[in-house]
Amino acid sequence: MAKSNPPLPSVPVRQRGVTMNDVAKHAGVSRTAVSFVLSNRENTSISEETRARINTAVQELGYRPNAGARALASRRSDWYGIVTEIVTAPFAVDIIKGAQDQAWLDRRFLLIAPSDQADAVGPNQGLEDAATEKLLEQRVEGLLYAATFHRGVHVPASANEVPTVLINCFDADGKLPSIVPDERGGGRVAVERLLQAGHTRIGVINLDPVIPAAVGRLEGAREALSAAGLELDPELVVSGYATADGGYEAACRILDHPNRPTALFCLNDRMAMGAYDAIKERGLTIPADIAVIGFDNQELIAAYLRPKLTTVALPFEKMGALGVQTLAALTAGQPILADQQLVDCPLLERSSV
Amino acid sequence: MAKSNPPLPSVPVRQRGVTMNDVAKHAGVSRTAVSFVLSNRENTSISEETRARINTAVQELGYRPNAGARALASRRSDWYGIVTEIVTAPFAVDIIKGAQDQAWLDRRFLLIAPSDQADAVGPNQGLEDAATEKLLEQRVEGLLYAATFHRGVHVPASANEVPTVLINCFDADGKLPSIVPDERGGGRVAVERLLQAGHTRIGVINLDPVIPAAVGRLEGAREALSAAGLELDPELVVSGYATADGGYEAACRILDHPNRPTALFCLNDRMAMGAYDAIKERGLTIPADIAVIGFDNQELIAAYLRPKLTTVALPFEKMGALGVQTLAALTAGQPILADQQLVDCPLLERSSV
DNA sequence: GTGAAAGCGCTAACAC
DNA sequence: GTGTTAGCGCTTTCAC
Numbered sequence: 001m002a003k004s005n006p007p008l009p010s011v012p013v014r015q016r017g018v019t020m021n022d023v024a025k026h027a028g029v030s031r032t033a034v035s036f037v038l039s040n041r042e043n044t045s046i047s048e049e050t051r052a053r054i055n056t057a058v059q060e061l062g063y064r065p066n067a068g069a070r071a072l073a074s075r076r077s078d079w080y081g082i083v084t085e086i087v088t089a090p091f092a093v094d095i096i097k098g099a100q101d102q103a104w105l106d107r108r109f110l111l112i113a114p115s116d117q118a119d120a121v122g123p124n125q126g127l128e129d130a131a132t133e134k135l136l137e138q139r140v141e142g143l144l145y146a147a148t149f150h151r152g153v154h155v156p157a158s159a160n161e162v163p164t165v166l167i168n169c170f171d172a173d174g175k176l177p178s179i180v181p182d183e184r185g186g187g188r189v190a191v192e193r194l195l196q197a198g199h200t201r202i203g204v205i206n207l208d209p210v211i212p213a214a215v216g217r218l219e220g221a222r223e224a225l226s227a228a229g230l231e232l233d234p235e236l237v238v239s240g241y242a243t244a245d246g247g248y249e250a251a252c253r254i255l256d257h258p259n260r261p262t263a264l265f266c267l268n269d270r271m272a273m274g275a276y277d278a279i280k281e282r283g284l285t286i287p288a289d290i291a292v293i294g295f296d297n298q299e300l301i302a303a304y305l306r307p308k309l310t311t312v313a314l315p316f317e318k319m320g321a322l323g324v325q326t327l328a329a330l331t332a333g334q335p336i337l338a339d340q341q342l343v344d345c346p347l348l349e350r351s352s353v
Numbered sequence: 354m355a356k357s358n359p360p361l362p363s364v365p366v367r368q369r370g371v372t373m374n375d376v377a378k379h380a381g382v383s384r385t386a387v388s389f390v391l392s393n394r395e396n397t398s399i400s401e402e403t404r405a406r407i408n409t410a411v412q413e414l415g416y417r418p419n420a421g422a423r424a425l426a427s428r429r430s431d432w433y434g435i436v437t438e439i440v441t442a443p444f445a446v447d448i449i450k451g452a453q454d455q456a457w458l459d460r461r462f463l464l465i466a467p468s469d470q471a472d473a474v475g476p477n478q479g480l481e482d483a484a485t486e487k488l489l490e491q492r493v494e495g496l497l498y499a500a501t502f503h504r505g506v507h508v509p510a511s512a513n514e515v516p517t518v519l520i521n522c523f524d525a526d527g528k529l530p531s532i533v534p535d536e537r538g539g540g541r542v543a544v545e546r547l548l549q550a551g552h553t554r555i556g557v558i559n560l561d562p563v564i565p566a567a568v569g570r571l572e573g574a575r576e577a578l579s580a581a582g583l584e585l586d587p588e589l590v591v592s593g594y595a596t597a598d599g600g601y602e603a604a605c606r607i608l609d610h611p612n613r614p615t616a617l618f619c620l621n622d623r624m625a626m627g628a629y630d631a632i633k634e635r636g637l638t639i640p641a642d643i644a645v646i647g648f649d650n651q652e653l654i655a656a657y658l659r660p661k662l663t664t665v666a667l668p669f670e671k672m673g674a675l676g677v678q679t680l681a682a683l684t685a686g687q688p689i690l691a692d693q694q695l696v697d698c699p700l701l702e703r704s705s706v
Numbered sequence: 707g708t709g710a711a712a713g714c715g716c717t718a719a720c721a722c
Numbered sequence: 723g724t725g726t727t728a729g730c731g732c733t734t735t736c737a738c
Contacts, residue, residue: 069715090446137420244657300653304597422731
């Protein structure tokens with residue numbers, strides 16, 4: 001899609017020209033005073049009057065600090081970098097949103113560098129390395145890595161040069177701190193909701209059984225059941241591709257079981273979407289004949305299916321914010337709570353249970 | 354969601370310490386030579402041998418240029434800024450992807466600043482102003498504004514200080530260049546596809562009739578029809594909320610018309626999703642009994658509906674790339690093609706026609 | 707090809 | 723409270 005431009009020599013940017021020196025002169029004070037006032041330094045009694053004079057000068061001259069120069073002199077950039085495949089594969093965008101918002105609140109800037117969707121384990125680490133390198137050239141104070149789906153990853157070696165936090169993924173070969181969803185808790189809460197509605201025979205549409213999401217969610221489901229003295233019927237647990245079609249097929253198999261369940265726990269919303277079709281095709285009604293609960297809370301699906309899908313949300317935004325908070329603690333030299341922080345996956349009631 | 358941290362004083366970032374001076378010494382050359390080699394300067398005959406020596410030194414020392422210092426000295430940052438609500442409201446994310454990729458190709462960095470979803474016309478311009486200001490403090494060389502949906506916007510005044518390009522929106526009160534989708538062409542291609550399949554009686558599920566998307570798409574539809582000597586039956590054009598529910602209701606009204614159409618043009622995919630339900634409820638089959646065509650190509654919907662939805666795609670990625678290309682031309686002092694560039698909305702064949 | 711020198715806009719000591 | 727003095731790491735003349 002994108003086409004490489006001929007390298008265009010950019011014309012030097014027209015600076016506003018107004019520097020801190022100009023402000024100082026205009027206000028009739030020292031540059032030091034201006035610097036102090038503008039950076040809100042403490043322990044420096046500058047009279048309210050001078051302060052006001054300086055601020056006026058700033059206004060009148062239209063002075064705008066030069067963030068780059070400040071970073072150079074102070075050896076502090078106020079930038080974090082996030083390298084992520086999310087830009088490329090629009091899922092889990094809310095991680096970026098959460099991180100951005102939190103960074104903004106902390107008066108920090110988030111530099112976003114795209115990486116390839118390919119797992120860093122693979123041969124495709126080139127882009128990821130390049131992104132990290134670029135970020136480091138900008139002298140970011142900390143690094144965030146975010147994945148579209150929960151998994152183990154390998155991070156470029158140079159990430160060790162600054163504090164680093166992983167979001168929605170974890171360090172497959174080291175001890176970098178990470179923020180991940182509490183899949184197990186999510187699975188538990190989903191099935192608890194089903195139990196509460198009186199369902200005891202529950203079918204499960206499973207993901208690829210080896211990924212952390214599947215492992216955790218299923219574990220949680222079993223926990224909830226056994227707490228109620230029940231267990232999963234292995235014949236009612238079927239895996240499929242993580243798509244609507246996969247969900248459709250899996251649902252067909254479950255629904256055509258001689259002893260059909262009264263509820264379906266779909267391990268993601270896309271599969272639930274397919275399950276809806278299978279259910280409707282059989283003339284069954286949701287939730288009267290069969291209850292459905294999903295996972296992921298993909299707005300576009302969950303909120304638009306009819307009936308709207310009750311599902312467990314992945315706390316992307318919160319994870320993003322927490323990632324930045326953790327990074328802030330690290331760069332401030334503070335200890336962090338734990339190597340791996342689990343974030344709750346809350347139940348979102350809609351109309352399918 | 355995000356919670357404000359207590360302002361953490363960040364510990365000065367541990368620099369790698371290796372500067373250009375070190376490289377020069379290590380290679381036994383002047384710093385000037387190093388600078389020339391690293392920035393790939395032309396018209397400067399440096400022997401292959403020295404060049405190699407310098408590169409080796411860079412490797413051995415693990416030297417990493419300081420982008421900030423370079424920007425300060427050269428008065429050229431190689432950064433563009435994009436302020437957008439897309440981060441906040443995850444629609445049209447591909448604009449960012451397209452822009453990012455193109456920027457990356459051009460060896461430039463894209464700083465993303467979030468703005469509020471609120472239209473800049475409203476009172477909520479605060480965040481947008483702040484974002485622009487922050488970007489300018491970073492001395493970005495150009496500014497991009499991107500919207501989630503096609504509309505007129507007002508851009509902060511300070512945007513005039515650097516070249517600026519609007520993406521998926523246009524300057525409501527000025528002459529800033531913009532990149533927008535060719536809505537009319539999209540409407541035309543959709544209806545042409547329907548005509549080609551033999552449909553002559555076509556229902557339209559319309560959006561809010563005043564927005565550019567509705568105006569353009571409908572105009573295109575009329576064009577295609579009149580080219581075939583046909584016209585739209587006003588009774589078959591019904592507006593609804595841009596949601597699945599809105600689409601459902603509109604579809605009901607159209608389908609229950611005594612002289613039912615054989616095809617439905619839904620002005621967005623969400624509404625098509627609702628229309629599907631209305632159609633299925635009536636025991637009709639897509640596309641045998643009634644063909645459906647959408648608009649937007651929202652993957653999650655279009656690719657997962659059953660049958661998969663034929664729809665017209667919004668060229669977000671291309672628009673993003675084109676925005677950066679246009680900006681590159683502007684910052685290089687080149688003339689640009691036109692104040693407003695239209696980007697094609699291609700038809701995406703799936704199975705609903 | 708080199709080296710010196712000036713300067714980008716700012717921070718941070720330090721003596722006043 | 724102020725002014726001075728050093729840089730931060732790099733680019734860019736310019737004379738050699």
